[in-house]
Each structure stands twice: as C-alpha cells, then as structure tokens.
Amino acid sequence: xxxxxxxxxxxxxxxxxxxxxxxxxxxxxxxxxxxxxxxxxxxxxxxxxxxxxxxxxxxxxxxxxxxxxxxxxxxxxxxxxxxxxxxxxxxxxxxxxxxxxxxxxxxxxxxxxxxxxxxxxxxxxxxxxxxxxxxxxxxxxxxxxxxxxxxxxxxxxxxxxxxxxxxxxxxxxxxxxxxxxxxxxxxxxxxxxxxxxxxxxxxxxxxxxxxxxxxxxxxxxxxxxxxxxxxxxxxxxxxxxxxxxxxxxxxxxxxxxxxxxxxxxxxxxxxxxxxxxxxxxxxxxxxxxxxxxxxxxxxxxxxxxxxxxxxxxxxxxxxxxxxxxxxxxxxxxxxxxxxxxxxxxxxxxxxxxxxxxxxxxxxxxxxxxxxxxxxxxxxxxxxxxxxxxxxxxxxxxxxxxxxxxxxxxxxxxxxxxxxxxxxxxxxxxxxxxxxxxxxxxxxxxxxxxxxxxxxxxxxxxxxxxxxxxx
Numbered sequence: 001x002x003x004x005x006x007x008x009x010x011x012x013x014x015x016x017x018x019x020x021x022x023x024x025x026x027x028x029x030x031x032x033x034x035x036x037x038x039x040x041x042x043x044x045x046x047x048x049x050x051x052x053x054x055x056x057x058x059x060x061x062x063x064x065x066x067x068x069x070x071x072x073x074x075x076x077x078x079x080x081x082x083x084x085x086x087x088x089x090x091x092x093x094x095x096x097x098x099x100x101x102x103x104x105x106x107x108x109x110x111x112x113x114x115x116x117x118x119x120x121x122x123x124x125x126x127x128x129x130x131x132x133x134x135x136x137x138x139x140x141x142x143x144x145x146x147x148x149x150x151x152x153x154x155x156x157x158x159x160x161x162x163x164x165x166x167x168x169x170x171x172x173x174x175x176x177x178x179x180x181x182x183x184x185x186x187x188x189x190x191x192x193x194x195x196x197x198x199x200x201x202x203x204x205x206x207x208x209x210x211x212x213x214x215x216x217x218x219x220x221x222x223x224x225x226x227x228x229x230x231x232x233x234x235x236x237x238x239x240x241x242x243x244x245x246x247x248x249x250x251x252x253x254x255x256x257x258x259x260x261x262x263x264x265x266x267x268x269x270x271x272x273x274x275x276x277x278x279x280x281x282x283x284x285x286x287x288x289x290x291x292x293x294x295x296x297x298x299x300x301x302x303x304x305x306x307x308x309x310x311x312x313x314x315x316x317x318x319x320x321x322x323x324x325x326x327x328x329x330x331x332x333x334x335x336x337x338x339x340x341x342x343x344x345x346x347x348x349x350x351x352x353x354x355x356x357x358x359x360x361x362x363x364x365x366x367x368x369x370x371x372x373x374x375x376x377x378x379x380x381x382x383x384x385x386x387x388x389x390x391x392x393x394x395x396x397x398x399x400x401x402x403x404x405x406x407x408x409x410x411x412x413x414x415x416x417x418x419x420x421x422x423x424x425x426x427x428x429x430x431x432x433x434x435x436x437x438x439x440x441x442x443x444x445x446x447x448x449x450x451x452x453x454x455x456x457x458x459x460x461x462x463x464x465x466x467x468x469x470x
Contacts, residue, residue: 063123066116067100069135070142073186074179076199076236086174088267089232095175098168099146102176107145115141139186146180182233185226188215189233200239209246216251228264235268241275242307244268245314252315273323276311279304280330287337294342294383302386304334305393335395342383343396343403350384350407350443353377354414355436368432369439377439381407381446404447411444415456422463434460 064072071078074091083090104112119134153163153173164170182189195211196204204212212234219227235244248265283300286292308331311317317324353373384404391400418437425433437460444453 064135066112066119066138067096069119070100070103070138070183071096071179072135073139073189074182074233076233077178077182082171086171089178089229089236089271091175091178092171095168095172095179098172099176099179102167103142103145107149108141111141111145112138135190136187139183143180143183143186146176147184150177150180178229181226182229185219185223185229188219189230191215192230192234193237196234196237199237201237201243202239204238204243204246209250212247213250216247225264228267231265231268232271235271240303240307240310241272242310242314245272245311249315269323272311273326276304276307276327277330279307280334283334283337287341292341294379295386297337297341298383298386298390301334301338301394302390304330305390308393331393331395338387338394338396339399342380342387343399346380346384346403347407347410349380350377350447351410353439353443356410356414368435374439377443378446381443385446385448407447408444411440411447412452415440415444415460419456419459419463422460437461 077089077091078093078096079090080093082092082094115134115138119131119138122131122134149163150173153159160170160173164173167173167176192212192215195215196208201208212230216227216230219230231244231247234247235241238244248269251265279300283297283304286297286300308327311327317327319325319328353369353376355369384400384407387394387396388400388404391397418433418440422433422437437457441453441457441460444456
C-alpha cells in the first residue's frame with residue numbers, strides 16, 4: 001500500500017502504514033463513529049487527519065453516522081437557507097434536525113436503534129456489502145414510516161396544520177415530505193450515483209445517459225410519480241445542469257421541448273432554464289462592478305454560452321415557446337453587455353497602443369510604447385478573440401467578425417508601413433522601433449493570425465538588420 005514518506009515518520013504514521021487495509025478501515029470507522037459517543041476521549045479529528053493519506057491510498061469508503069447515512073440519498077438537494085418561495089428539490093439543512101427528531105423520537109422510536117446499531121457494526125467490521133444492505137434497510141424503513149402520515153396530512157388543511165406544528169412548521173414539513181420521497185427511491189438513487197463519475201460531473205456520456213434512463217424507468221415502474229427526484233438529484237451533481245437534457249431527449253420520443261413542458265420533466269427543465277438565466281444575470285451583475293476587466297466578463301459569458309449551446313444541442317427549443325423566449329431574452333442581455341464592454345471602441349483601444357495618426361504610421365518611433373496603453377490594448381484584443389469563440393452562442397458572430405476584420409486590415413496596413421520605414425531608421429532608434437514592432441506583432445497574434453504575426457516579426461527584424469527573410 002502506498003504510504004507517506006518514511007522520513008520524519010511519527011509513531012502513529014508508522015502504525016497506520018503497517019496496518020493491513022481491512023484493519024485500517026475498521027480503525028477509521030471506530031474512531032469516526034466514536035465522535036458522537038466519545039467513550040474514549042480521543043482527539044478524533046487529529047487522528048483522522050493523520051490517517052487520511054493512508055485511507056486515500058486504500059480507497060477506504062467514507063464513514064457515516066446513522067443520521068448522515070439517512071440523509072445521504074438527498075444530500076445533493078440540501079441548501080443552507082430557506083428559499084422564498086419554497087422551491088422543488090431545495091431542502092433546507094435546518095429541516096434535518098426536525099426530521100431526525102420526528103423519525104427517531106416518534107415514528108421509529110423502537111425500530112430505528114436496532115437498524116442503526118447493525119449499520120454501525122457493519123462499518124466497524126469493514127464489511128462494505130453489509131453496510132450497504134443496512135443503509136438500504138434504514139432508507140426503506142424511514143420512508144415507510146414517514147410517508148403515510150405525510151400523505152394523510154395532505155388530505156386536509158387541518159391535518160396538514162396539525163402535522164406541521166409537530167415537526168416545526170409548514171416549511172419544515174414541506175422539506176421532510178421531499179426527504180421521504182427521495183428515501184422511497186434511495187436504492188435507485190445511490191446505485192445511479194455509483195454508476196456515474198463523482199460530482200461535479202462535467203459531461204454525461206452515452207453510458208451515463210443510459211444508466212440514468214434505466215434507473216428512471218425502474219422507479220417509474222415501481223414508484224410512479226417519484227422518478228422526477230432521480231433527475232433532480234443527478235442534475236445537482238452536474239457542474240452545470242444542462243447536460244441532464246440528454247436524458248430528457250432519451251426519455252422523449254419527439255426530442256424537443258413540447259412533451260417536456262407538459263409533464264413532470266418540465267420541473268427539471270425549468271431549473272435548467274433558470275440556471276441559464278442566472279448565468280446571464282451574473283454577466284450583467286459583474287458588468288456593474290467598478291473597474292471590471294473585459295476578460296472577466298468574457299469568462300462569465302463563456303459559461304452562459306456553454307449552457308446555451310448545450311441546451312439547444314440536446315433538445316429542440318422552439319424560439320417562440322416559453323423556454324425559447326426566456327433563453328433568447330437572457331442571450332440578448334449577455335450580448336448587450338459584451339457589445340458594450342468588448343466590441344464597442346475595440347479598434348480605438350487596440351490601435352491606441354500603436355504609433356498611428358490618421359491611419360498612417362506617426363513620427364513616434366523615437367519614443368517607447370506607452371505601457372498602460374499596451375496593457376489595455378492587450379486585454380481588449382484577448383477579450384475580443386475569446387468573444388469570437390463564443391460569438392455564435394451569444395448572438396454576436398456578425399458584429400464580432402466585422403470588428404476583427406476591420407482590425408486585421410488596420411494592423412496589416414500598419415505592419416506594411418512599419419516594414420517600409422524600418423530600413424531608413426537611424427541606428428539609435430532601432431531599440432524603440434523594435435519595441436513598437438513587438439507591440440504590433442503581439443496584438444496581431446491575439447486578434448487573429450499567429451502565422452501573419454510571426455512573418456511580420458521576422459521581416460521586421462530583417463529590415464532593421466538590413467538582411468532578408470529566409
């Protein structure tokens with residue numbers, strides 16, 4: 001087993017390095033689970049910190065308390081504050097304690113302790129298979145205990161009010177209802193998680209989509225009405241939510257947004273569109289900050305562009321439909337920001353770093369380029385080039401291309417003039433002329449063509465040395 005370096009090894013390090021992997025896992029489980037009971041007065045965090053490299057090398061699974069394992073299936077849906085209004089699949093962490101008290105103190109006061117003890121012992125023994133079976137029993141038993149009183153409370157406002165008062169209020173009850181619904185399908189949720197990469201998942205492959213679809217259909221057959229929560233959990237595990245639409249396309253025969261806007265899939269779909277709108281809003285909010293840099297705006301816009309492209313690629317979005325109207329409204333807002341802060345005055349900013357006057361090379365070659373002007377020009381040229389890469393997705397392809405083409409023409413013209421003037425330059429001006437040449441070459445590289453820029457660099461040096469380019 002891979003261990004830490006033997007140099008400066010502490011007695012604890014030596015012990016952990018010599019333990020067989022099974023014993024190491026057992027010890028870690030016992031220490032972790034003793035946090036709550038604290039029978040031995042151990043410095044739990046310090047010991048676990050020393051063990052962590054060895055546990056990682058052994059690929060030891062995480063150790064969970066009974067409360068933590070109960071919450072595992074819906075942990076991806078947890079949020080730190082109550083949303084206003086309550087959003088689907090946004091479960092406040094504040095509701096966990098209320099749920100735990102209700103389940104262990106009333107619904108399963110006698111049934112839960114044996115399940116918890118069996119699960120703890122399985123972890124202490126390092127029996128991962130048995131621990132998973134015990135976790136499954138906990139999830140199933142909790143769902144069976146929670147759902148009947150919740151469903152009974154849904155039948156009338158008085159019943160709902162009474163149960164809400166018992167668990168800490170209506171908001172807590174709404175969260176607990178979603179916890180119970182996820183626990184009903186916990187085995188499928190956890191199996192699906194294991195079939196995919198760890199979060200955050202950047203991309204869903206065909207095999208990933210097939211896996212999610214398989215578990216979705218299994219839930220649809222066994223627990224109809226709960227399958228949406230599988231999609232919501234998996235969506236929360238994504239780096240950006242739009243790849244979940246690949247699953248939508250697999251589930252929808254039409255492959256467009258028509259069916260999705262009339263079924264439960266519309267809930268997840270609306271979350272995807274809302275996330276896109278938030279990405280667009282983030283661009284606008286960043287633009288309001290003083291001294292915002294163009295590259296920051298373009299990076300934010302790039303995230304929006306990736307989501308926009310993913311959505312329109314994965315499903316057919318009708319531009320005049322509700323989703324389409326929201327998407328293109330957000331795109332127009334993003335393009336307006338990038339137009340204002342990157343495209344507008346791009347030629348003036350970039351050319352200001354060069355010795356130009358009325359389109360001709362100016363008599364400024366006897367002084368070095370202004371460093372601040374060059375930095376602004378470089379930042380704008382780089383932002384412009386990066387904008388071109390996302391221009392199709394944010395609706396600026398034509399405007400961006402026109403700006404770049406005009407700049408190319410001006411930079412190329414200036415390069416030709418510079419090459420004509422260089423053989424006539426006095427020797428004591430060669431250093432400043434070289435600095436201007438490098439400035440021009442750098443801006444040309446950023447705006448468009450590295451090949452043309454490299455040729456100008458070589459020809460400029462040859463002109464100054466009165467030689468020819470090979």
